[in-house]
Every structure is written in C-alpha cells, then in structure tokens.
Amino acid sequence: MVIDAVRARPEVREVPEPVAPPGGVVVRVMATGMCRSDWHAWAGHDEIVFPHVPGHELAGVVADVGADVGRWQAGDRVTVPFVCGCGRCEWCRSGDAQVCPDQEQPGFTHWGSFAEYVALHAADTNLVAVPEQVGFAAAASLGCxxxxxxxxxxxxxxxxxxxxxxxxxxxxxxxxxxxxxxxxxxxxxxxxxxxxxxxxxxxxxxxxxxxxxxxxxxxxxxxxxxxxxxxxxxxxxxxxxxxxxxxxxxxxxxxxxxxxxxxxxxxxxxxxxxxxxxxxxxxxSHGMAAGDYPGMLALIEQGRLQPQRLIERTVGLDEAAALLPGFDQAAVAGITVVDPGRSVNNPC
Structure with missing residues (x-):
C-alpha cells in the first residue's frame, strides 16, 4: 500500500522488494495491525518522506538476513517492537531501546509493513521470537x-x-x-x-x-x-x-x-x-523494548493474556487502503489486522 502525498488516496501496487540492510533482515509479513497511528502518518501529523508505505505492527517469517546478524536466520518466526533501537547507544545498552535517540520505526522513518515484505534494522537488538503456539495475527497485535x-x-x-x-x-x-x-x-x-x-x-x-x-x-x-x-x-x-x-x-x-x-x-x-x-x-508509554517481551509472552503462553480475542476483523491490502483515510472515525471494537496475502481476488 503506497501513499504518494499527505492525505492522498492509498494505492496497492507493485514495488521493488526490499533489501536486508547491514545488521538487519527482510521479513515476509504474515499479519500487520492497522491503528490510529497509521492514520496520523497518512494525515501528515508525522514527518514522512513520500512515496511511503505505512504499517508498524507486524509479525512474519525472516526471508533474508543481512551482514553481521548473529541471532536470526531465514525461516524464523518473529515480531518486532514498533520502535527499533540502534543497538549501540546508552539507552539501547541499558534495555530502553523504546527511547533510543537514533530509533527507526517501520511505517514512519522507513517503509513499513502494509506490504508483502519489510526491511528491519538492528535485528539482534529488536527482533522477538514468536512461539509456535502464538498465531501471527495475535503476534502482530503486540508490536504497538x-x-x-x-x-x-x-x-x-x-x-x-x-x-x-x-x-x-x-x-x-x-x-x-x-x-x-x-x-x-x-x-x-x-x-x-x-x-x-x-x-x-x-x-x-x-x-x-x-x-x-x-x-x-x-x-x-x-x-x-x-x-x-x-x-x-x-x-x-x-x-x-x-x-x-x-x-x-x-x-x-x-x-x-x-x-x-x-x-x-x-x-x-x-x-x-x-x-x-x-x-x-x-x-x-512509548512502546516496549524487545528485551521486555519475555514477561508479556509468558503471560500469553499461560493463557492469562489472550491478544487474539482483541482481533475484530482481518482484511487484505485493498480493503485496508480503503479503510485508512477514515480510520480516525471508525467505530471499531477491537483490532483490525491486515493480511498482505489476502486480496479481493484471493480472499482466503
């Protein structure tokens, strides 16, 4: 889903596949959440470089690994906080990557997850393993x-x-x-x-x-x-x-x-x-660093937290493009999840 200017009509179209940056990865997006922050980006309330691909809550499978990545390999099930720390500064080293002054944010500082693939930076600092018993849609809802x-x-x-x-x-x-x-x-x-x-x-x-x-x-x-x-x-x-x-x-x-x-x-x-x-x-509260995810994931695995219960609907990219401009006024009662593999012609 591409936005060409502030408040322009989002369009779903083919773009070049992303390349894994040094220290980063490319993730095949299996599910990505749509939230009011995405609307703020579309409405011009953030400093966005156009054309732009929004989307910042995601879960998927590592498709490609860049140089100097030590902890991850192709095929790993992962999610990521919407604030990705640089991994080098004092804040990241102390476990507070969510306030990193050199942070990256998919869907804001670079192209995001309303796409089949997304590039992510500093993978060893930011990626979080998704347990097999946690579905991709539920994992995507965790990121923001x-x-x-x-x-x-x-x-x-x-x-x-x-x-x-x-x-x-x-x-x-x-x-x-x-x-x-x-x-x-x-x-x-x-x-x-x-x-x-x-x-x-x-x-x-x-x-x-x-x-x-x-x-x-x-x-x-x-x-x-x-x-x-x-x-x-x-x-x-x-x-x-x-x-x-x-x-x-x-x-x-x-x-x-x-x-x-x-x-x-x-x-x-x-x-x-x-x-x-x-x-x-x-x-x-500005997100949560990857290092703090284990406590939350433990409650999910125990069944004390059930993020999947919050999912109201799942849509494809075409429907998401139609929904985004009015999302600030949407009468939602839960989370909207986007499945990039789902389309009008392939609804399954």
Whole structure:
C-alpha cells in the first residue's frame, strides 16, 4: 500500500522488494495491525518522506538476513517492537531501546509493513521470537498497542492488585489495557462513545463501563471508586480524553498517556493545576523494548493474556487502503489486522 502525498488516496501496487540492510533482515509479513497511528502518518501529523508505505505492527517469517546478524536466520518466526533501537547507544545498552535517540520505526522513518515484505534494522537488538503456539495475527497485535499498554501498566504505572484503573477509549489499545489490567489484578472502568466497544470491554473484564454521552466522566469515576482511580489511561489522544483521564484520578494517582496528542490546532491544554495540587504522576508509554517481551509472552503462553480475542476483523491490502483515510472515525471494537496475502481476488 503506497501513499504518494499527505492525505492522498492509498494505492496497492507493485514495488521493488526490499533489501536486508547491514545488521538487519527482510521479513515476509504474515499479519500487520492497522491503528490510529497509521492514520496520523497518512494525515501528515508525522514527518514522512513520500512515496511511503505505512504499517508498524507486524509479525512474519525472516526471508533474508543481512551482514553481521548473529541471532536470526531465514525461516524464523518473529515480531518486532514498533520502535527499533540502534543497538549501540546508552539507552539501547541499558534495555530502553523504546527511547533510543537514533530509533527507526517501520511505517514512519522507513517503509513499513502494509506490504508483502519489510526491511528491519538492528535485528539482534529488536527482533522477538514468536512461539509456535502464538498465531501471527495475535503476534502482530503486540508490536504497538498491546506492548505499549502492557509497559504502560506494568512498567510505568506499576499497577498493583486491587487498584482501580480507568481506561478512556476502548479501541485496540484501550481494550488491550482492559485485558492487561485485569490480568494484573486491577479493577477496571472503561469509557468510550461506542456501545459495542464498551460491550467488548465488559467481556474482557471491565467492572464498569461509562458511555461518553455528555456525562461528567470524572465525577462518575469518583462515585464508582470512592474518590477516583489509582491509575488512568488516555488510550485515545485528545484534549478532552486526556483531561477526563487526569481528572478521574484520586489524589497522588498516576496518569499514563498512550494516545498520541499531535498539535493539529495547537498543543492540547492539560489540567496542570490538578496535577500540582493533587501530586499526580504523568507518565508516557512509548512502546516496549524487545528485551521486555519475555514477561508479556509468558503471560500469553499461560493463557492469562489472550491478544487474539482483541482481533475484530482481518482484511487484505485493498480493503485496508480503503479503510485508512477514515480510520480516525471508525467505530471499531477491537483490532483490525491486515493480511498482505489476502486480496479481493484471493480472499482466503
């Protein structure tokens, strides 16, 4: 799927196959997720060089290996974080590749995974082995939304059993957050404008669901929790959802910002007076380094986390090209997965 300019109609067409860079690999894409971040790239909210191939959540099979790769070979089942560290800097060496200053991001800094093949850099630092019992579609969902939600709760907010977690937004990342919070023993409130998404959140373990229909969300959360949640997550990324999440916290609560907040009409206002007066912690979660995947994968293998339950639909590249321009307004209740091998003429 190729985009030739900001907000141009995506087209599916033949392009040259990628070449494995030194230290990197080429992966045959078996599944790749579509999320709001891909829409942001299409809409011009990121610095993209055109023509461009989007797509940053992927799983597949190593097809070609570049020079100086020691850990991987053709045929390996792999996934990758959407933030790929350089493998050389102090951040990568300390296990924090997700904030590497020289990071690469498939679908943003270079051509991504809405294609049959994708080139990936620094393979020994960034690739993650996918166990045989984990399907490609489920593995693809881990690279951005699920891993970011997992690290946001387990690594950044350090959610404890019995704490209240409010999740604003029940799309792919929000539903991932609901599932992970329940697996960590938290009590969950899900907030969304989409009734189907709230139904899905309830099926995944949300104790309460709140529709966005003009109600005072922070007041409703305070009533349900006896003073506010311990942790709140903005899984959408807007001035309103960010404020609702922060104002839903109890004193000394922790806010995790996962949804992107691009300054489309100016930088969003944040209720900092509440942050200061109640000593709230504001935390960002920007993916998860490959070295932190084993803990999450162990929970998946144990059945405590089931990312495959979040997959709402699987489409081919042609349908994905039609969906992308309107994806910011899509009434989804889960994750959309793209199978590059599936097409209108070959739907299987």
């Amino acid at each position: 939304r699920f891993a970011t939600a997992y690290r946001g709760l387990a690594g950044r907010a350090r959610v404890a059993e019995g704490e209240w977690v409010t999740v604003v937004g029940a799309g792919g990342v929000g539903l991932s957050t609901v599932m992970i919070a329940r697996a960590l023993g938290a009590r969950v409130i899900a907030v969304d404008r989409n009734r189907r998404a709230l139904d899905a959140a309830r099926e995944l373990g949300a104790e309460h669901t709140l529709p966005v229909d003009g109600a005072d969300i922070p007041a409703a959360v305070a009533d349900l929790t006896g003073g506010g949640s311990h942790v709140a997550v903005d899984a959408v990324g807007s001035e309103q959802t960010c404020a609702d999440a922060i104002l839903s916290l109890r004193r000394r609560g922790r806010h995790v910002q996962i949804g992107l907040l691009p300054p489309v009409v100016g930088h969003p206002r944040v209720p900092m007076a509440r942050v200061i007066g109640w000593e709230l912690d504001l935390l960002g």
